[in-house]
Amino acid sequence: MDSMFSLEKLGELFVYHHNAPILFSSGLFFFLFIGFLIVYMSLRKHLLARIIYVTLFSLYFYYKSSGLWFGLLVFTATSDFCIAQGIFHTSSKLRKKLFVTLSLCVNLGMLGYFKYFNFLREVIASIGHELGYHLGNTAMQSINYQPLDIFLPVGISFFTFQSISYVMDVYRGRIQPLNRWIDYVFYVSFFPQLVAGPIVRARDFIPQIYKTPQVTRSEFGEGLFLVLCGLFKKTVISDYISMNFVDRIFDAPLLYTGLENLMGVYGYALQIYCDFSGYSDMAIGIALLLGFRFNMNFDSPYQSASITEFWRRWHISLSSWLKDYLYISLGGNRKGRVRTYINLLITMLLGGLWHGASVSFILWGALHGIALAVDKFFIGNFGFKQLGAEMKPLNRIAGILITFHLVCFGWILFRASSMKVVGEVLTQIFTNFHPEVFMQFVMGYKGVFILMVIGYILHFMPKKTENWLQGVVTRSPLLLQAAILATAIFIVVQFKSAGVQPFIYFQF
Numbered sequence: 001m002d003s004m005f006s007l008e009k010l011g012e013l014f015v016y017h018h019n020a021p022i023l024f025s026s027g028l029f030f031f032l033f034i035g036f037l038i039v040y041m042s043l044r045k046h047l048l049a050r051i052i053y054v055t056l057f058s059l060y061f062y063y064k065s066s067g068l069w070f071g072l073l074v075f076t077a078t079s080d081f082c083i084a085q086g087i088f089h090t091s092s093k094l095r096k097k098l099f100v101t102l103s104l105c106v107n108l109g110m111l112g113y114f115k116y117f118n119f120l121r122e123v124i125a126s127i128g129h130e131l132g133y134h135l136g137n138t139a140m141q142s143i144n145y146q147p148l149d150i151f152l153p154v155g156i157s158f159f160t161f162q163s164i165s166y167v168m169d170v171y172r173g174r175i176q177p178l179n180r181w182i183d184y185v186f187y188v189s190f191f192p193q194l195v196a197g198p199i200v201r202a203r204d205f206i207p208q209i210y211k212t213p214q215v216t217r218s219e220f221g222e223g224l225f226l227v228l229c230g231l232f233k234k235t236v237i238s239d240y241i242s243m244n245f246v247d248r249i250f251d252a253p254l255l256y257t258g259l260e261n262l263m264g265v266y267g268y269a270l271q272i273y274c275d276f277s278g279y280s281d282m283a284i285g286i287a288l289l290l291g292f293r294f295n296m297n298f299d300s301p302y303q304s305a306s307i308t309e310f311w312r313r314w315h316i317s318l319s320s321w322l323k324d325y326l327y328i329s330l331g332g333n334r335k336g337r338v339r340t341y342i343n344l345l346i347t348m349l350l351g352g353l354w355h356g357a358s359v360s361f362i363l364w365g366a367l368h369g370i371a372l373a374v375d376k377f378f379i380g381n382f383g384f385k386q387l388g389a390e391m392k393p394l395n396r397i398a399g400i401l402i403t404f405h406l407v408c409f410g411w412i413l414f415r416a417s418s419m420k421v422v423g424e425v426l427t428q429i430f431t432n433f434h435p436e437v438f439m440q441f442v443m444g445y446k447g448v449f450i451l452m453v454i455g456y457i458l459h460f461m462p463k464k465t466e467n468w469l470q471g472v473v474t475r476s477p478l479l480l481q482a483a484i485l486a487t488a489i490f491i492v493v494q495f496k497s498a499g500v501q502p503f504i505y506f507q508f
Helices: 002-012 027-042 047-088 093-135 156-171 181-189 202-209 217-251 258-289 307-313 316-327 337-355 359-382 393-415 419-431 435-444 446-459 463-475 478-498
Strands: none
Touching (some): 047 093, 047 181, 156 202, 156 316, 217 258, 217 419, 217 446, 258 393, 258 435, 258 446, 393 419, 435 446
């Protein structure tokens, strides 16, 4: 009986469950990772065997996240591997451009179908209704829009953007294409950053593939520290304040006062930061434990004193991707000031649309695009300092407060399920505030309030304090580090029993 039970449990490891994708913050992942790591280190001096092993594990990891759609990942990698070879081996500029166009059509075509097909059908149906009403055509008015049940493969935006950057870099002559297909699949599918970033550039990552993995004592401590930080951000702060407060506010804003709605907005600002930066921390930490170093993806973004500085600190891999492959391709700042402002707006509009096919995401992108253009205007015309570090202390504090609340206003658009909910949240904040209920809020949501205070204190903590904490973990004896990791895994398992939410950016 016990053996049957064990075999059944073992079999479950190879079955995809739509409602239970594998997560970095789950106990299952850590047990799998420990087993993976033992075999990985035994292959450290066998390059091809190591590449094949990691690639197979990465594809398994993606299968446990998106089921048979892992085939889409293999198709994307195969397509762009062949296209990059075609670009490199032709001297015709026209053919090179045709190959790049083909890559964009394949990647953006897939992205367009899975993420935007229903949105476009809804827009077309709405236009048809309006035309039918004005033309008196009852047939057009009676068209009933029904969204198709289209499954969105986890992280499709991340691996398509990563693959596009590879093809573009080959086209621009920045890198040479890989000669082995398996090497490119390794790059695109590398599991730590596969489903939610950071978006890793080929020129930074590929040279590391061929090096024998060597993890120094310092790097092991740094990786462990990042994993622990990510776990704390995700499982302790983000999930708790989401399930116990933020979701309730955005599900029914009118049931709460304006003060509670404002606290919900502040809570969501912390939730999405801890959720996404928590994933990035774990991804960077896990990669470091395997001997790969990724660039930082978040740098205390709410310490920014301007919107320009915010986008240099928030989701750095995406903002730099948009700058290098979209903003600069549009002309950047090379075609005059007005064109620069237009390019910024277009870039952020498309950045908003990248996050989701809805009016609220487009408005979120427009808000940031306009804010960046205004920032650029004042920098160029009035000599304003661009970065907060260059400001006087009082100006910096004022800049941080203004930037934070502008970003929080954008988060309302980002989080709300509809524009109706956006209106309700803002209406409550501006017309039904009731500051006298603050102590009731604190007493009624003690755990949430305490975690929000802790979260923001840690976020605004000086960098040197964070470096000191990392040094404590790094300098600890190996036995103590193992005990810390085991304790963290135990805590994760306990939180799992209480229910762990998927990472927010899985939907992008």
